[in-house]
Amino acid sequence: MIKTSSRRTFLKHATSAAVGATALTWGTPSLTAAGANERLTVGVIGMSRGRLLAREFAEHGAKVAYVCDVDEKRLGQARKETKAEHAVTDLRRILDDKSVDAVAIAAPDHWHAAIALLACDAGKHVYVEKPCSHNIHEGRLMIEAARRSGRVMQVGTQTRSTKVFQDAIALVREGAVGKLLIVKTWTSQRRVNIGHCQPTAPPAGVDYDLWVGPAPMMPFQKNRFHYLWHWWYNFGTGDAGNRGVHQMDIALWGMDMKTHPTRIAGFAGKLYFDDDQQFPDTEYVTFEYPGDGADRPKQLLVYEQRIWTPYVQEDCEDGCTFYGDEGYLTIDMQKGWKLYGRKNVLRKEAKGKYNAGDHVADFMDAIRNDRCPNADIEIGHLSATLAHLSNIVGRTGQRELTFDPQTEQIINAPKANALMQRTYREGHWAVPKGA
Numbered sequence: 001m002i003k004t005s006s007r008r009t010f011l012k013h014a015t016s017a018a019v020g021a022t023a024l025t026w027g028t029p030s031l032t033a034a035g036a037n038e039r040l041t042v043g044v045i046g047m048s049r050g051r052l053l054a055r056e057f058a059e060h061g062a063k064v065a066y067v068c069d070v071d072e073k074r075l076g077q078a079r080k081e082t083k084a085e086h087a088v089t090d091l092r093r094i095l096d097d098k099s100v101d102a103v104a105i106a107a108p109d110h111w112h113a114a115i116a117l118l119a120c121d122a123g124k125h126v127y128v129e130k131p132c133s134h135n136i137h138e139g140r141l142m143i144e145a146a147r148r149s150g151r152v153m154q155v156g157t158q159t160r161s162t163k164v165f166q167d168a169i170a171l172v173r174e175g176a177v178g179k180l181l182i183v184k185t186w187t188s189q190r191r192v193n194i195g196h197c198q199p200t201a202p203p204a205g206v207d208y209d210l211w212v213g214p215a216p217m218m219p220f221q222k223n224r225f226h227y228l229w230h231w232w233y234n235f236g237t238g239d240a241g242n243r244g245v246h247q248m249d250i251a252l253w254g255m256d257m258k259t260h261p262t263r264i265a266g267f268a269g270k271l272y273f274d275d276d277q278q279f280p281d282t283e284y285v286t287f288e289y290p291g292d293g294a295d296r297p298k299q300l301l302v303y304e305q306r307i308w309t310p311y312v313q314e315d316c317e318d319g320c321t322f323y324g325d326e327g328y329l330t331i332d333m334q335k336g337w338k339l340y341g342r343k344n345v346l347r348k349e350a351k352g353k354y355n356a357g358d359h360v361a362d363f364m365d366a367i368r369n370d371r372c373p374n375a376d377i378e379i380g381h382l383s384a385t386l387a388h389l390s391n392i393v394g395r396t397g398q399r400e401l402t403f404d405p406q407t408e409q410i411i412n413a414p415k416a417n418a419l420m421q422r423t424y425r426e427g428h429w430a431v432p433k434g435a
Contacts, residue, residue: 040364041065043094046106047078053104054082056360066094072205089207095122110215110235113138114430120145127363129156131241131384137421139381141432146377154363154373155380157249159333161359164352168337172254178326185247186304187318194223194275214430223276231277238279239307240387243318249383250320250331251301260405261287268394272308280394281307392419
């Protein structure tokens with residue numbers, strides 16, 4: 001049976017996340033510009049989700065010195081809302097400012113790793129929205145950069161800092177559902193049809209060349225810009241990386257999993273939408289963890305995605321259920337959780353919603369106290385890898401993948417393995433070193 005700790009021990013350490021495959025060392029001075037008791041200075045990049053992030057940082061005592069976006073209209077609105085001292089289109093202005101202690105990255109997915117690596121090299125701590133990376137190799141580079149620089153790197157999977165869900169995970173870990181064998185995650189909602197469009201000139205006030213950044217250049221097209229970039233290979237990671245990664249992260253958290261799966265199987269493809277989006281609208285993918293034959297049994301993680309349904313599954317739009325041999329526990333990050341025993345008897349429940357502010361507060365506290373944050377980059381890399389692997393199933397049509405957790409390579413399908421990393425825009429200043 002899986003080893004568990006007492007509730008008291010688990011909750012005591014819930015704000016200091018478990019490490020991943022490599023050991024973490026802390027002790028490098030946390031603040032580059034401010035003293036340990038002084039105000040943290042932050043630059044926020046990407047003014048869609050970033051406007052909310054800027055607000056959270058300000059409400060928790062940080063100075064939001066910069067807001068950054070390539071769209072001047074969004075940038076102006078963000079500066080007005082946040083009262084930031086500087087509003088810039090080029091993120092290098094933030095990286096070059098030695099008074100900035102940390103950056104919050106809410107730019108499109110293809111920028112996440114590039115900015116994080118540049119920020120670490122510039123001595124900045126990093127809060128990066130999920131998924132942490134655009135591909136598996138980038139995630140590994142981010143771990144190496146954080147460890148090399150001694151910077152804190154937190155991934156925006158906010159449930160890890162929300163007490164109501166820490167309570168739920170404690171129950172799973174201490175055996176409330178019995179022996180945990182299967183975890184099912186899902187995302188089910190009705191997405192919009194993005195249509196079929198042709199390239200046009202970018203809108204006035206948009207620096208499109210800067211927006212594309214290190215990704216291969218593609219001409220501007222309105223259905224691959226402002227949020228719709230999620231559904232394009234060059235820029236996004238599909239709904240698996242958008243909404244699904246939250247649920248898969250919760251699954252790994254409850255499983256206390258610190259490694260990758262060894263076998264991936266299933267289907268991912270477009271069954272419904274007739275439009276330009278490239279990523280699957282439907283996914284049924286399983287991830288097999290072999291266990292150790294002793295304390296940890298073989299376990300299965302299942303990801304289901306249906307982004308064409310005008311209804312939800314199990315009273316939950318996006319969810320995660322832990323199935324054991326004595327009961328099950330379902331988490332809805334928007335509503336709370338319910339624990340069921342034998343014969344579907346409701347044993348316990350709690351209402352609540354993920355708290356982004358607590359996650360920002362955890363990041364800031366980790367910087368000040370030289371500790372591992374709740375959603376350290378090594379943890380975020382594990383859940384992002386699941387999203388990337390499920391998308392690889394869709395992109396290649398390969399129904400079964402064998403994965404080596406140590407080398408982070410697909411060993412039975414060369415075409416699929418080629419998607420461990422990506423092609424970058426030749427000569428661009430933000431192309432990650434070692435990519």
